[in-house]
Amino acid sequence: MHTHPFTRKFATIFCLVVLLGHFSTAAESIKRGPYLQLSTDTSVHVVWRTTAVITPSVRIGSHPDKLSSTCSCKQIVVRRNKAHHKSPHALPLFNAPKGTYQYEAKISELKPDTRYYYAVYDGDNRLTPAEAGFTFRTHPKPGTNRDTYIWVVGDSGTGNPSQKQVHQALINHNKKHKLTLDMYLHVGDMAYGSGKDGEFQKKFFEIYQPTLRNTVCWPSMGNHEGRTSRGKSGVGPYYDAYITPTKGEAGGVPTGNESYYSFDYGRTHFVVLNSHDLDRQPTATMAKWLREDLAKTSPNRIDWVIAYWHHPPYTKGSHDSDKEQQLIEMREHIMPILESNGVDLVLTGHSHIYERSMLMDGAYDTPTVAENKILDDGDGDEKGDGAYQKSPGLKPNQGTVQIVTGHGGTGLRRKGYSPVMRRSLVEHGSTLINIKGNELLVTMLNKNGEIKDKFQIHKKKIVQPTRIAEPWKPNAKNNTPKAVDITKDAKYIIPKKAVWQYHTGSFPSPAWTEPNFDTSAWKTGKAGFGYGDDDDTTELKMKNKFASLYIRRNFDLTNLAEARKLLLSISYDDAFIMYINGKEAFRKGVGKGNGKTARDISSHEANGNFELFELSSFTELFNTGKNTIAIEGHNHSPNSSDFTIHPSLVLQIK
């Protein structure tokens, strides 16, 4: 049959439009997910949402293109809002958008520790692309020794660039090191401001979709989810979103509710609590369940116990664990139960910071004290002070490490330093945990992909814990002046934002600190010096180039008696060495060496704060009349996201 060319063209275009419309309709029909939930050694749940009714099924197989088994629609629970909900096997959705269908497919009879690929279908119509990203791996058989890799995030649910950067840093890190996550733990506040359905959609599911499609997220409820979801009733958008064990399906003791639960993975037992809106008393139901659960956790099949929830027992980040009821109760009531049952790691959020403790036990007082509660006050790094050591098994009271990982995306803050913390970092990031047999390794990965903290716990030999009477404190080092409180009765000898001579880009001659050193080739600029954080008057293009800065300035002292009342007031990130008239006075955060040979640089956040150091110990270095102060500033790494040196000199009058 002869057809006009125009007709042929029109028909082709028409067919293409119809086909495009069909595929785009099919692609758009999944509004959330698919994502994975509640996995065991023989099963997993796949969850997704549409806004149109479909004939749902999930096909699985050993390859994305060979999906030979089907979980049919008869096995899939369908949930809708109350007015339209029919399934007797599940509660209706709390307040999902009108017309929502939530499908929850439990896929059973799987082999342990096996990788499967899956796709979601509407009848014969495949809704998910044939990509390797739609995959899951079942748990190993309970009690099996299996390396485990875990990602932990808290307080992320803002939808802002920092949250996305934290996620991307994880993806890049895994790609670089060829790692695959075994699970994703969230310690709460995953959907600001109130954990509404729409907030979950935008600030959790859409952002983490590349990970959620192949990694189960095991959640704990934060206070922001708690604005619309209720732990006692198990109702709300948080409970709509997640499927967690209630009958001990994944190991652990049944709870009868989704508000708190436990599960096993290999030889690690995870305990997840609700610190927000349930009774936290030691005689309440959750605490009673916790005792039962831990009493049943046998060292024959479990080597590690990790507990997590939202409100930290120890923090001085954006919250103060000495002043807030929920935090105090978790410390006073729940920590004794956990520590007497051999818990190894406690993960929390709520406080918008990264804090990590020393190896500790028994710190239940309010306010928190560290004396005689610390079992190892080192940095816990086998390449530093040494890994934390515990006896094999689940011995009571051999020490716990607390991690506050509430820095997943929201605004950060630090009120102070908790005496039990070894690290306190005000930067966005997340926590990675690697478990390999009798070694547990934790790292903090910041949003730039840098490792900013790491420690290990080893359970290789029998240990007799001893308590340290005066453990490590921040800023407490021998020969370093104590930080003091400034009084009103003082005047600036060198004010803030004063002009200094400065040099960077190369290492100056060792004589650079001497009063008569020729600085004609040096630049001048107003303090503070640095980059990043928008807190430097003189911006330096140091990033990715060099990691040190040298500044000097002259000043006058009327008489030497004044030297006893001098204070250095300095904002710094990360470390510095101060010289007076060519002689080193003291150093902060620089372990060894000077200038080119400086090393063992510690991380330190300035956070806009000025710390005060008495200089009375160095009176003999000063002269009457003209004096020269020189400071070399060091960055932890040339790739660091920021650097600051902003000194001033204060004379106390009274």
Place this chain on the structure above:
Amino acid sequence: MRLLSYIICLACILWVLSFPHVCAHQDLRHSLDELNEHILEKSTPELLFQRAQTYKAMGKLNNAFKDLVSATTAKPNNLAWQLELCRLELVSHHPEQALRIANFALKLAKDRLDRAETHILRAQAYQASGKNQPALHAYQLAFKESPAGKIDWFLMRSECQRLLGRHDEQIRGLRSGLKQFPDSILKAQLVEALIDGKKNLEALKIINNELPTLRFKSAWLIKRARAKINQNDKTTAFEDLYTALMEINERVNPDKPDPLLLADKAKISLLTGDMAAARMHIEQLKKHNAPKWITHRLEQELTKK
């Protein structure tokens, strides 16, 4: 001038829009400061309720109470607020006031779940006043409204039935609870009820199934000992009790003892007839602020002996 007005309006809108985001990052004290400012400008019942919740989270129950009273006086027909006030009265050990509020709140409850929750609070208020019979009646009304119930409801009703000596009813109730919620605490409570009801063989069957699965066995060894004492088998009962005591002594933290472990030590002392030790453990429990229902129960047992 008009442009200036538009700019000011836009700034206000942006400020208001930022509020949830700001709240997202604030701690309780900042939230309280903001609420105080808003209340100073214009106090509303809603703001007072919010401030009450903030005070409660900070542990400042007196302040929370004042604000809740103000909020409910202004809007007496808000059920959720009345129930919150009732809970606060219970926590503050004012059961009669709590009962008065719960009875008032019942008239406001429109659906079955609301009525059930209110009956539960009535039951708690009665029980706190030592009126166990009306408390049980209130629990039964709660279950009538919401037969599925909640784990805590089954546990509270069970305790009430135990106090009234209605062990058969207690056992039936807990079995029903276990069908709804396969929860380990309900199971433990059922075993206690079976022992109290002298159904020792059935209790021992469950206990002996449970013990091999446990790392820490003390709580269940004490249950077994109680069942065996009921059967006049004191020798093996005492063996279980001493094993339990050794395990507890290894685990209990002397500075901050777990109250349930201390209570178990007191139970062991009572069962072995060591009254002096029992009294000492009860005093320790009081010193560490254990709830009254634990110490009261142990003191009752001590009086019986």
